[in-house]
Amino acid sequence: MEERIKNLRLKEWLIAQIDSGQYAGLSWENVEKTLFRIPWKHAAKQDYKQNEDAALFKAWAVYKGKYREGRDKADPTMWKTRLRCALNKSTDFQEVPEHSQLDLSEPYKVYRINTETDTDMGQEFSQIKAHVINHGSPSCIPPQNLPVPQPQQDCKTQSKNGDAVQILREAVVREHMYHWSEAPQDPRSPSLIITAPALTVTSISDIRLQVRLFYHGQLVLDVITCSPDGCFILQGQGPLGSERIYGPCSAQQISFPPPAVLHLPPDITQAMTHLLPHLERGVLVWVAPDGLFIKRFCQGRVYWSGPLAQHTDRPNKLDRERTCKLLDMHIFQSEFRRYLQGEGHRPRYEIDLCFGEEFPNSSLQETNKLIMAQVVPLFAVDLLQSVQTADKQHLDTFRTHGEEGQPDTPPLPQP
CATH class of the missing domain: 1.10.10.10 (Winged helix-like DNA-binding domain superfamily/Winged helix DNA-binding domain)
Known part of the structure; x- marks a missing residue:
């Protein structure tokens, strides 16, 4: 008790x-x-x-x-x-x-x-991990009801109706399911847990974020964060633990570089110099079990685009001091499942932030915005890259067989 x-x-x-x-x-x-x-x-x-x-x-x-x-x-x-x-x-x-x-x-x-949080998130992951601990090496445990890849000759036969692609993709997911569940505490390793046969995302322990900062369309900073508390994107340095910071005190801080890092036109430099002080407390971005979140603390306005943005052709503004969900884990898993089965598009996961200027809009291109940031959750990148690698290996295998007189399979759709 x-x-x-x-x-x-x-x-x-x-x-x-x-x-x-x-x-x-x-x-x-x-x-x-x-x-x-x-x-x-x-x-x-x-x-x-x-x-x-x-x-x-x-x-x-x-x-x-x-x-x-x-x-x-x-x-x-x-x-x-x-x-x-x-x-x-x-x-x-x-x-x-x-x-x-x-x-x-x-x-x-x-x-x-909030009453809509997913209290069952991670239960299935815990069961998988317990099974691994109690029964030895995860590579020896076939997931229930998931088709096991057949030898190469069987794959050639099944490729005629497209089943081989699905089997190999599921094999990759199965491999990562057990590999990732062994060390979920390491923020540097992929850790999106997928369960078969429903291929359901049940937990995220890879909390890394790639953050790129752009001044007038030019890259000025590229950082990968690994703090469990997320990261602040802000002007200057906010003292950790201070009453002025209204968020997780151990969040990693990413400060905007001075405009002088680039040789920009004087009017652009002046506009950025005027904007930066209004971004002093910035925004906080973090990965949680049910998705990617952001909270705006700065006085300067911040606009965004991403999978959950309400508009694609007009500005989406972040409200100050309010948590906003940027990526929903359940939607991502549903789109990923359809993509894995060849029935849908590649899931979106990139987030674009625009500081001080309305975004998106049709009057100005992204490259003309003064300050922008792109935030990418790396669990999504690693997962989709692993599937794409499996597709490439499968395609290379069947091209080889085609050269030996076997029928070639049609090219796979690229994400």
């Missing part, structure tokens, strides 16, 4: 604290228990009482092992920052600024509990 309580997620832990009634000011805002109020008094206030006003934040720090009574120095500001970081990172919560009151003598914030 103690172990189960110790491993509660933030959502479960926080609901328990609200229901306990032991923290002054922490309460439900509605009878449906989907909104709750959390006290948010600043430590600089004259009537601030650490034992009362920091009690909840301290409890979270103790629960997570970040503060040990009698051994660590009390730091109410850091306690508060840690809980705020956890709330902002979690897809279970959404801040409701219009209901919050921060100017009162007893200030508070209001959060909404």
Whole structure:
């Protein structure tokens, strides 16, 4: 029982604290228990009482092992920052600024509990991993109901009706399923878990993101991030753990280079110099089990395009201080499954961000935008490349047989 309580997620832990009634000011805002109020008094206030006003934040720090009574120095500001970081990172919560009151003598914030999160995410992955641990090498365990690739001569026969391509593609996915499930904690290795026969994506542990920054269409920075807390794309350096950063404190920071890195026309340089200060707190991008997310903190406007963007021919604006889903894992898996079976297009996963200028629109090309960023989740890249490699190997094999007098297979559609 103690172990189960110790491993509660933030959502479960926080609901328990609200229901306990032991923290002054922490309460439900509605009878449906989907909104709750959390006290948010600043430590600089004259009537601030650490034992009362920091009690909840301290409890979270103790629960997570970040503060040990009698051994660590009390730091109410850091306690508060840690809980705020956890709330902002979690897809279970959404801040409701219009209901919050921060100017009162007893200030508070209001959060909404999201009810659409996938609580079953990762269960099947855990079962697969347990099977591997209990039964030895994963390469010796054929997935149930998945066709096993036949020897080359059988593949030649099946290629006449296109089945060989499907078998080889599924073989690649099966191989990666077991290979990736062995070491899901390594952020540098692919770790999209696919299960057969439904080929369902159930977990992501590859949280790497490739971030490219462009000034007036020219690449100025290309970075691969690997922090579990995502990355900030921002102007300057935001001090980690500061009250000025309203997001995960250990997120990797990607700072915009000075415009002088390129020899741009004077008017373009001047416009960028004027825009950059408005991007001081930037945006936070991170990978979660159910997709890719972003949150805008800077005062400068940010626009985007990607798989879930509402418009393709007019601007999509990111609202400030609101979490936005850029890529949905369930949609991606559905599109990937159809693509794998030769029935659909290659899934989209690239995200384009435009800072300070409306995007997309028909009046200006991407190359004319002052500052843009492209964000690419590498789990998608690795998965699609592995399938494409299998297709190429299959095509090369049958071309060889064709040269020996066997019928060639038609070229495979490229992603």
